[in-house]
Amino acid sequence: MSLTPTPLTSAAGPTAVLRQAVLEAAASFVLALLLLGPIVGLVLDGYQIKNELQRPLLIAALVALGRFLFTLALHTPSGRFWLERFSAHRGKTAILVQSDSDRQHHGWLLLLFIAGLALPFLANKYALTVLIQAMIYVLLGLGLNIVVGLAGLLDLGYVAFYAVGAYGLALGAQYLDIGFWTALPLAALLAALFGALLGFPVLRMHGDYLAIVTLGFGEIIRLVLNNWLSLTGGPNGIAAPAPQLFGLEFSRSAREGGLPFHEYFQLAYNPLHRFIFIYLVLFLVVCLMALVVNRLRNMPVGRAWEALREDEIACRALGINHVLVKLSAFMMGAMVGGIAGVFFATYQGFINPASFNFFESALILAIVVLGGLGSTSGVILAALVLTILPEVLRAFADYRVFAFGVLMVLMMIWRPRGLIQPRRRAFDVEGL
Amino acid sequence: MSTFSFTRGLLSVALAAGLSLSGGLASAAETIKIGVAGPMTGGNAAFGAILFRDLLIIPLAGPMTGGNAAFGEQFWRGASQAADDINAAGGIDGKKIELVKGDDACEPKQAVAVANRLIDQDKVAAVIGHFCSSSTIPASEVYADANIVVITPGSTNPKVTERNLPTVFRMCGRDDQQGPLAADFIVKELKAKKIAVIHDKDTYGQGIADAMRTRLKELKADNRVVLYEGLTRGEKDFNALVTKIKASGADAVYFGGLYNEAGPLLRQLREQGVKAAFLSGDGSLDPAIVTAAGGPQFVNGAYMTSVREARNIASSQAVVKKMQAAGFDPAGFTLYAYASLQALADGMKGAKTSDGAKLAAWLKAHTVPTVLGPKSWDAKGDLKDTSFSLFVWSPDGTYREMAQK
Amino acid sequence: MDWHILAQQLVNGLTLGSIYGLIAIGYTMVYGIIGMINFAHGDVYMVSAYLTAICLAVLFSCGIDSLPFALLATLVAAMLITAAYGWTIERIAYRPLRGSNRLAPLISAIGMSLVLQNGVQLSQGARTQGVPSLIPATLRFGDEETFVQITLVQVMIVVVSLASMALLHWLIGRTTLGRQCRATQQDRRMAAILGIDTDRIISTVFVIGAAMAAIAGVLVTLNYGSFDFYIGFVTGIKAFTAAVLGGIGSLPGAMLGGLILGLSEALFSGMVNTDYKDVFAFSLLVLVLIFRPTGLLGKPEVEKV
Secondary structure (H helix, E strand, O other), X not given: OOOOOOXXXXXXXXXXXXXXXXXXXXXXXXHHHHHHHHHHHEEEEOOEEEEOOHHHXXXXXXXXXXXXXXXXXXXXXXXXXXXXXXXXXXXXXXXXXXXXXXXOOHHHHHHHHXXXXXXXXXXXXXXXXXXXXXXXXXXXXXXXHHHHXXXXXXXXXXXXXXXXXXXXXXXXXXXXXXXXXXXXXHHHHHHHHHHHHHHHHHOOOOHHHHHHHHHHHHHHHHHHHHHOHHHHOHHHOEEOOOOEEOOEEOOOOOOOOOEEHHHHOOOOOOOHHHHHHXXXXXXXXXXXXHHHHHHHHHOHHHHHHHHHHHOHHHHHHOOOOHHHHHHHHHHHHHHHHHHHHHHHHHHHOEEOXXXXXXXXXXXXXXXXXXXXXXXXXXXXXXXXHXXXXXXXXXXXXXXXXXXXXXXXXXXXXXXXXXXXXXXXXXXXXXXX | OOHHHHHHXXXXXXXXXXXXXXXXHHHHHHHHHHHOOOOOOOOOOXXXXXXXXXXXXXXXXXXXXXXXXXXXXXXXXXXXXXXXXXXXXXXXXXXXXXXXXXXXXXXXXXXXXXXXXXXXXXXXXXXXXXXXXXXXXXXXXXXXXXXXEEEEOOOOOOHHHHOOOOXXXXXXOOHHHHHXXXXXXXXXXXXXXXXXXXXXXXXXXXXXXXXXXXXHHHOOOHHHEEEEEEOOOOOOOOHHHHHHHHHHOOOEEEEEOOHHHXXXXXXXXXXXXXXXXXXEOOOOOOOHHHHHHOOXXXXXXOEEEXXXXXXXXXXXXXXXXXXXXXXXXXXXXXXXHHHHHHHHXXXXXXHOOOOHHHHHHHHHHOOEEEOOEEEOEOOOOOEOXXXXXXXXXXXXXXXXXXXXX | OOHHHHHHHHHHHHHHHHHHHHHHHHHHHHHHHHOOOOOOHHHHHHHXXXXXXXXXXXXXXXXXXXXXXXXXXXXXXXXXXXXXXXXXXXXXXXXXXXOOOOOHHHHHHHHXXXXXXXXXXXXXXXXXXXXXXXXXXXXXXXXXXXXXXXXXXHHHHHHHHHHHHHXXXXXXXXXXXXXXXXXXXXXXXXXXXXXXXXXXXXXXXXHHHHHHXXXXXXXXXXXXXXEOOOHXXXXXXXXXXXXXXXXXXXXXXXXXXXXXXXXXXXXXXXXXXXXXXXXXXXXXXHHHHHHOOOOOOOOOXXXXX
């Protein structure tokens, strides 16, 4: 692996190690200075330059020191031990086959489920909104996982379906006067339809050509939403209705004819109620989706997805209708994205095209890859990490996004195969 | 199931990474302090500070990262200066103001998250922000819901106050006030026969361009609009659009957008030999447009509407001098953020509370002296006196207010 | 439409297309050799734009008033430092991931792109920056009112792009390095067995791609005069689209894709509507790929069993 310095023979004495460490530190000092000197040290001010050269010098010195210590550490037994642990994860095979004996413990899952249900009652509003966002990303991750993780189709424009769902609710409410509960299935269907629309022509393409076409599709949807002013309100966005509980509204004062939830139950108004309600519905949907995806994986269609991902030619030779199988994955994924969009719109109360840019797609893809490409629990974990992390990083103020980028790279290096290895249930051969 | 050990491993690594990162960042921050003065999004002091109980926290929400971070910086600089000045003068009835940064990157989703965080986590007393109208609109719903006053120094879209949320104020004008000024000028002064209207497809830019057109319709001059198109924010090549403007034969070009795009657009217009008059709104009236355009010769003669230039008002001179001495030119929205904090401070002194409803009622009933002069608000939270005026750029890369007729 | 307007739009499109092409080379070469979409490439181009402005400002403040010398020095410095960026990014973010699944480097690249964007924003501030208009020379054809104009910088952009493309084409096709590159591209393990240092070859490709981005950065900065830390993303997506349109992995394809994309954007914008020019560009890509699934000049993928 690359981080390892050129190996020394075991006979090399401490002086040789020290010499190598100094040399490497010096090299990284020069490199850091070359890279950061102009960009960090010479600050543009109009057409003038302001000299801030002490900054790159300091950073380069830190880099050199780090490199020096790193090289030294690698020549100690404990350092090598850690390095081996660090790189141990990379060699594993892609999929673990799980025998019946170490099946998941349903007790733990039940406990998690109850904890998830109880969580909103313990959290404050900010924590709750972060949780809702995290759950939306879990849903998105689960959806894209079907497309990328299971079926192996690289989709860089997944955000399009998310947007279709969100705008489905907002536009439906505005023009057709439908509410959250009607919009939920309708938007899901609409997104699936869009999935089919996109999927049908592009499924002939391979790997990365598919990626760029989906990227283009995502951009097209966003641009059309932004430009079609008379329908979508363009960049000004559009309001989305809050969900109702059997006709009761979660707002301070009801719209015409409605009855607010808090008045019906004679409670003091608390904006938390709405978020708790959204969270609970969302949580149940996420659990349902996780269950469905898990079941699908063990059904013929799920097996076909994974088989197609591994070897398309073999699958076609075996008579699997590859277009149909891919299309089903695409539509399933799109549908889940659409549902997530509906939740996003209702939680946000207001949507505009800026929420559906390419970075969103990239983030969802990062969730799937970090989750381990195909592992449901991995996707859930990664979604939680990648949505809660930026909020935690708010403490870094200006360095927030920078730190997020650094952590993204580090996490990939640390676990290139994702946080959790996908598992696959073994067939019980003896039982056949 | 091994999820648990994985989680633990992840946590420890995240922690370690965080720790080492914070170590690295702390030293980086120190270096920044030494350097000071540059166009940095500086001033991290508010973070990590221990919050005392009798400290009033007023956050500042706006784009601190992303494409509009320059405006966030103006907000932060202006509000920080105001906080320092007010604290030096004894604070608000003995309580010191502490500012908290809230970064929304001009994204509605982040704006809502930030709003909730400021309310619940930082327990803020009031908010100055946001910048992009598309962020202010959803975030203000959250503030209104939590009964917290929000003053935006820069969101000019009418919708911000048109929704009649009781605790929403602005320290700037509205697009439907500055657009008409430009329209009047184009029709009555320039007597333009063909008008090209360009916007940047964003809430602010398109809003102001449409407000301009509405006024043109009132003046029965809408048939003079020969071109109405949107460019994409972030791009630098507008040559195709410029050639189209040239082909349309327009003798006036109105651009609704920010200086980032106005600069290159203006340069490419002039480079292709289009001599049409160029007009834009307050988003473009920024000294940085000279750099963005590639020299003062390109912006020379361009007209821009804006609220009165804050740096020229008599009441702002002391603050302007102080900030310039500290190495920051309080351009654009800087002084508006300053004034917003002054208004909040005065309101809290006057109303003796930071309760949103009471503070809002007080602000709507009184006139507040600010760095921008005395300000008062109507029932919607709009300023009562927002006299926009027209500015014109000189060949030396500065601009001056045109005499009012 | 008048002839001079049409001709002017062609000039606009050619300029824009050449820039897309230059940046697309970086995408296509990296993709060709390790099959990875280097999302940080656009940001490397952004860094080079900053380097251009910084170098020019430093040179002018040192009292150097010979414009050709200043430009040449800037070009060399920008290429050198940007190449170092390319090398370092590959070393830090991609090499440790070699041999893992195909998507891991993609995510790492997105992370790297965030690091570059925000690193530059943190150190240089968020303002739009610029360089003064240095080369105002223009050629005008036609009379006073109806003319087509080509600026010297536009000529430079087209010429330099085509020349760089030709040079690279020769480099890949005729030299030892090129043969090693192609060998690595076809079968990395086999190439390694035959004694090619594949890691070094991959590094070289990143360095060449970054240097091309640096040329684009210098030319663009001279042409438009303004840039910010976000241009890498905006232009990067387009350049990548161009690379795919032309057939990713193919050098002439990158150039062709860039030119087609630039021309179609300019012509659509000029004749139909600017609002929808990006929609048109992406639709064009989708259409081309439906009928030619490997792009215009891409080799049909051999399905290995």
